[in-house]
Amino acid sequence: MFSSYLLAFSQSLIATLFAYSVLMKALNVREFEQTVSRFALLPLQVTRSGAWCFLAAEALTPLLVFTFVAAGFLFAILLLLIFEALPSFW
Numbered sequence: 001m002f003s004s005y006l007l008a009f010s011q012s013l014i015a016t017l018f019a020y021s022v023l024m025k026a027l028n029v030r031e032f033e034q035t036v037s038r039f040a041l042l043p044l045q046v047t048r049s050g051a052w053c054f055l056a057a058e059a060l061t062p063l064l065v066f067t068f069v070a071a072g073f074l075f076a077i078l079l080l081l082i083f084e085a086l087p088s089f090w
Contacts, residue, residue, distance in 0.1 A: 005079055005087065007019075007069070010070070010073075011066055012067050012071075014061070014062070014065050014072075014073070014076050015056065015061070015065050016061035016062075018058050018059075018061040018062050018065075018076065018079075019059075019062050021058055022055060022058045022059045025058070026055065027054055028050070029052075029055070032055070033047060033048050033051040036050060036051040036054070041082075054079075054082075057075075057079055058079060060075075061075055061076050061079060
């Protein structure tokens with residue numbers, strides 16, 4: 001019983017975090033595009049489309065977390081690694 005509460009809490013927390021992140025980035029897309037370009041993870045020609053793809057993937061995460069639990073959590077981990085861990089290695 002405790003594990004079901006823990007799962008529900010984790011799902012809600014991840015979904016809220018990603019929904020808030022999408023909202024903040026959507027309010028200032030140009031700044032987000034500049035941030036992506038400063039990380040130099042993508043060639044400059046695809047920075048804008050890459051930023052939009054990443055924004056779409058972040059928007060998809062809350063839905064995945066509630067519909068396909070394991071896949072949703074793995075997808076969230078992957079996005080966090082890409083956007084948080086990789087730039088620190090560059």
